[in-house]
Amino acid sequence: MHNASSAGTIDVGGDLTVNRFGYGAMRITGPSIWGPPADKAEAIAVLRRVVDAGINFIDTADSYGPDVSEELIAEALHPYPEDLVIATKGGLIRPGPNMVWPADGRPEHLVEACEGSLRRLKLDEIPLYQFHRPDPKVPFEDSLGAIVELKNQGKIRHIGLSNVDEEQIRVAQRMTPIVSIQNRYNVDDRASESIVDLCEQESMVFLPWAPIQDLDKNPTIHEIAERHSASPRQVVLAWLLGRSTAMLPIPGTGDLAHLEDNLAALDLKLSQAEIASLTRSS
Template sequence: MDFCIGGARQVRRLGFGAMHLPTEPGPARERGIAVARRAVELGVTLIDTAHLYGGGANEELLASALHPYPDELLITTKVGVARTGPGGEWRLDARPPILREQVEQALRRLRVERIELLQLHRIDPETPLADQLGTLRELQVAGKVGRIGLSEVSVDELARARELVEIVSVQNRYSVLDREHEPVLRACADAGIAFLPWRPVAPAAGAAEVADVAAELGATAAQVALAWLLGHSPVILPIPGTGRIAHLEENVAAAGVRLSREQRRRLDALGEGGTS
C-alpha cells in the first residue's frame, strides 16, 4: 500500500510519528534511537517530526539514528510554533523570519540540504496567510524545501492556501472515533492530497465495538483502528507514534489486518452524526 505524495514522492502509507521518542541524554535516548531504526527496518518510509518536538531535539535524534538516510525514506518536519510568548512559552508564530530560521535549523539538525516535505504546524492567525505561505514558497524556490503541507486546517483554509501555493499534504487529528475533519479528508481525496491523521489510534482502545472487532480478528484495538483508516480512504497515511519497539511492531503489523465488509460497516457507524 503506497501513496505518491505530490505525484512525485512515493511512500508506504503506514508511517511513523516521532513525537514520543525520548530525546534526553542517556539510556532513554538510546531507546529512542533504537525505535527509529527499527521503524526503518520494518519498512516504514514516512517519518513525521517537528520543530516543536523538543525545540528541534527530535529532529536531531532522527539524524543521529538514521543519517545517512535510505533513498526511500521521507522525513517530514513542521515549523510555525516558537518560544516567543511573553514568558518564553510556545505559541503559534509563523512570521517570515521565524519560519526561515526554523527551516535553517531543521536543515542543520536533520543534516540535509533540502526538506522534502515541510508542513506549516498551524496557521498563525496574527500573520497574513500570504506571508506565511509566501515564505515557504520562497524557500521552495531557493531549493531548501521540496513540497509544502499544512496541519490542523479547515476546508476553507485549505482552499485559500491552495490559491497561494501547491499543497501536497494535510495533517489533521482524525481516527475511527474522531471524524471532526471528515470534510477536510474529502477535500484532500478530491484533490489527491495526502491526509496524515495524527492521534490515529489513541481513543480506540476504549471503544467496545473496536474491541469486539479486534477480538474477532485476534488483533489489537490499535491495529483495528489503523486498518480501518487504511481502508477508509486511499489518501490516508496514518502516522502512529510510540517510544516502544513492541508497540511499533504492533502498529506496523496493522497493514496486514483485513477487515470484513461487515466489520467495516460496524466501525463506519461509529462516526455517524460526526461527519457534517
C-alpha cells in the same frame, strides 16, 4: 516480520512514492514532548527498526523536544536510505513541558525554523515541509508566503498544511501546490471527515495525527479486536488504511514493543462491514 510495503504505496507530490504506513517521531522525545528521551538507545533502536520494517515516511517537527526529534533522526539514520522521505513542520513553539503549544507564524520565525530543521536533519532540501498551525496573530498568506519563498530557494521540495480547514486549504492552493494535509483524525474524532474526502478527490495525502485515541470509550473497536484476536490499536490503524486511499497513517511511539504492535496492523484486513461499523460508531 511485518513490512510496511504490504500496505501498498502512495505518491507525495507526484514524485515521491512511499509505503502507505508511516511513522510519527514525536514520542521519541522526553516526557511531555520535552527534552531528550529517558532511554536514548531505545529511541535510536526504534528509528532503525522503523526503516528496517520498510517504513520510508517519517513525520516530525522542530517543536518536538524542541529540536530533539530531528536530531535523533539524523543521528540514527543519516546518511539516509535513498527512498526515505522525511517530513517536518514549523510554526509551533514548545516553551516547556506541560504547557500549551503557541503558534508562531511570523515569516521570520518560519524561515529560522526551516533553516534549523535543515541543519539538524542534515538535509539540503526538506522533502515535505508543513505549516504546523495557522497563527491567528499573523495573516495566513504572510506565513505561507515565507514557506513558498523557501521552496523557491530550493530548501523545500513540497509544501503541506496542518491543522487547517477547507477555506485555508483553498487560500493556500491559490498561492502554491499543496500536497498534504495533517489534521487530527481518528475513529472517535472525525471533524476532518470532509478534508479526508477532499484529499482523495484532489490527490493530496492525508496524515492523521492522534490516530490512536480513547480506545476504551468505543466498544465496537474492542468487539472487532476480539473477533480478529488483534489489539485495539491494530484495529483503529487498519480502519484508517481502509477508510481512504489518501490516508497515510503515521502512528508514533518511542517503544519497540508498541512499534511492533502497530506494524502488526498491516496483517489485519477488516471487512467493508467492519470499516462501516467503526465509521458509524463515533
